[in-house]
Amino acid sequence: MARLLLIAGDFVEDYEIMVPYQALQALGHGVDAVCPEKREGDSVKTAIHDFEGDQTYTEKPGHHFTLNATFSETDPADYDGLVIPGGRAPEYLRLDERVLDMVRHFVDHEKPIAVICHGAQLLAAAVSLEGWRVSAYPACEPDVRLAGGDFAAIGVDQAITSGKMVSAPAWPAHPEWLKQFNALLE
Incomplete structure (x- = not known):
């Protein structure tokens, strides 16, 4: 099975870290x-984003997610794949050159x-998306387009594979997003 790296930060979207973390392990990864x-054993705070009929998602306090590895001791060469959850974390993680270098490793x-929701902000900051169809939360469409990508405006419960990348607009897409990502790992 694959060894995967998941990059997180405070106020990562709760479902977009918890569900893939647990589901991918359940699949044997x-x-x-x-x-x-x-460091390993520290935690990040999560936020729950929900779709309740407003002009954008609502945000509520989530959980504390415990990290199981230490960023500074992580070598992306040791991993077979990358998971980038959404939430507010990608907005500021994209300012960290070390994080961008990790993302570039997987692309190169x-x-x-596997990237979901606002995770596209991190991907768009790290690499050119030219030649890729990328889905994300609709507010990230400008980031995808400015990075040269073809924004895929798909249903909130859908995912799209483009090359070696699977993207989705938000957590309701987990079944399809994780199924497509797992197929790439086989």
Whole structure:
């Protein structure tokens, strides 16, 4: 089975870290969750984003997610794939060159990547998306387009595979997003 890296930060979307972390392990994959400036055993705060008929999602306090690996000791060469959850974390993680270098490793080595929701902000900051169809939360469409990508406006419960990357607009897409990502890992 695959060894996967999951990059997180404070106020990552709760479902978008918890569900893939647990589901990918249930499928037999190893998943190391890391965050810059934090060590194994530290936690990140999560936020729950919900769709309640407003002009954008609502945000509520989530849980404390415990990291199981240390960012500074992580070598992306040791991993077969990358998971980038959404929430508010990608907005500031994209300012950290070490994080961008990790993302670039997976792109440069054509390793499978699963990105969801606002995670596209991190991907768009790290690499050119030219030639890729990328889905994300609709507010991230400008980021995808400015990075040269073809924004895929798909249903909130859908996912799209483009090359070695699977993307989705938000957590309601988990069944399809994780199924497509797991197919890339086989």
